[in-house]
Amino acid sequence: MNAIDEHVSLIALQEAPEEWSNDFMPKTFDEYLGQVELKKKLAIYTQAAKMRNEPLDHLLLFGPPGLGKTTLSQIMAQVMEVQIKICSGPMMERTGDLVAILSSLEPRDILFIDEIHRMPIAVEEVLYSAMEHFRVDVIVGQGAGAKSINLPINPFTLIGATTKSGAISAPLRSRFGIFERLDFYLDEELAQIVMQSATFLGITLSQESALKIGACARGTPRIAKKILRRVRDIAQVTNENSADTALVDRALQFLGIDAEGLTTIDHLMLQKIITCFNGGPVGLETLASMIAEDKDTIEQVYEPYLMRKGYLEKTSRGRQIPHSKLPMLKARYVGQGFIV
Ligand SMILES: Nc1ncnc2c1ncn2[C@@H]1O[C@H](COP(=O)(O)OP(=O)(O)O)[C@@H](O)[C@H]1O
Ligand SMILES: [Mg+2]
Incomplete structure (x- = not known):
């Protein structure tokens, strides 16, 4: 795997399911660290719905990949003592796929649809009456004799997850009763998450x-855990029984991550904006083609973190480096032989 591939997989939109199969997964709100305000709200909603013996309102969760949307939904199902079925928007190709899943739900079950903004429109339309009236249209028979019948389904909760809230159509958005966003975690919260996993995996790690x-x-918790896994690998092969900061440095070096969490692609993006556009503004399309990266990935994975770090801002004319950071970044990327 070359450096770029490693970065792409590091913050990929989707996680390989086998990757964490033997890792710690939070199963209660208490074990789910951080997101304190959101957790408080969701704990009340789930508790209230459970007491009324009703399904929870349909919920739309928005946030960059790896922040814990799927995990949170699994915890909610656990609290409600119901089943959760997990599927992904782009994987549902035909309306029949969704109808089959909806018909299989027990009362109050949760249906979790990941990347809900990427669901085909015909499939999305099935959701409208399912969410609002708990009914679906089913086609029976074939050819001229085919007819559509409208069948009831059990009352359920839809949890939609999206990395791109602006891409949700208005009719779908209006059918959600609760809309919540997940924010990036603080460094200290991530350190706690790392400690929690390390304890579970039996790794001795200093604070x-x-x-x-x-x-x-x-x-991002997913990235914190990924770094921890590499730390564990190195500790194992070098026969060290505790992971000190020098060992963490080596793991970060392997992954091509710098002290601020920036990867080769982040640096490449900033460098291009500075050297080719004198700090911007530059359009997303132009930027994407210059660094040979997918537009959506730039928008949903790289940009949010660069913006949070204050290295990038979005304007009506495109992306640009904020004035306050320009001299520092120019010094870093121009004429200093900075090699990405
Ligand atoms: N608040 C948290 N506390 C502990 N681990 C977390 C937390 N949020 C996420 N994780 C872990 O991070 C990884 C990614 O979480 P996931 O729910 O798949 O994110 P998303 O669905 O938003 O992409 C999982 O391994 C999960 O166990
Ligand atoms: Mg997920």
Whole structure:
């Protein structure tokens, strides 16, 4: 795997399901660290719905990949003592796929649809009456004899997850009763998450090492855990029984992550904006083709973190480096032989 591939997989939109199969997964709101305000709200909603013996209102969760949307939904199902079925928007190709899933739900079950903004429109339309009236249209028979019948389904909760809230159509958006966003985690929260996983995996980690991982993890638990896995690999092959900060440094180096959590692609993007556009503004399309990266990935994965770090801003004319950061970044990328 070359450096770029490693970065892409580091913050990929989707996680390989086998990757964490033996890792710690939070199963209660208490074990789910951070997102304190959101957790408080969701705990009340789920508790109230459970007491009324009703399904929860349909919920739309918005936030960059890896922040814990799927995990949170699984915890909610656990609290409600119902089943959760997990599927992904782009994988549902035909309306029949969704109808089959909806018909299989027990009362109050949760249906979790990941990347809901990428669901084909015909499939999305099935959701409208399912969400609002708990009914679906089913086609029976074939050819001239085919007819559509409208069948009831059990009352359920739809949890839609999206990395791109602006891409949700208005009719779909209006059918959600609750709309919540997940924010990036603080470094200290990520350090706690790292410690939680390390304890579970039996790795001895100093507080300092956990904080170091937290500070480089782009505010994202999935990345923090990925770094921890590499730390564990290195500790294992070098026969070290505790992971100090030097070992964390080596893991970060392997992954091509710098002390601020920036990867090769982040640096490449900033460097292009500075050297080719004198700090911007530059359109997303132009930028994407210059660094040979997918537009959506730039928008949903790289930009949010660069903006949070204050290295990038969005204007009506495109992306640009904020004035306050320009001299520092120019010094870093221009004429200093900075090689991305
Ligand atoms: N608040 C948290 N506390 C502990 N671990 C978390 C937390 N949020 C996410 N994780 C872990 O991070 C990884 C990514 O979470 P996931 O729910 O798949 O994110 P998303 O669905 O938003 O992409 C999982 O391994 C999950 O266990
Ligand atoms: Mg997910």
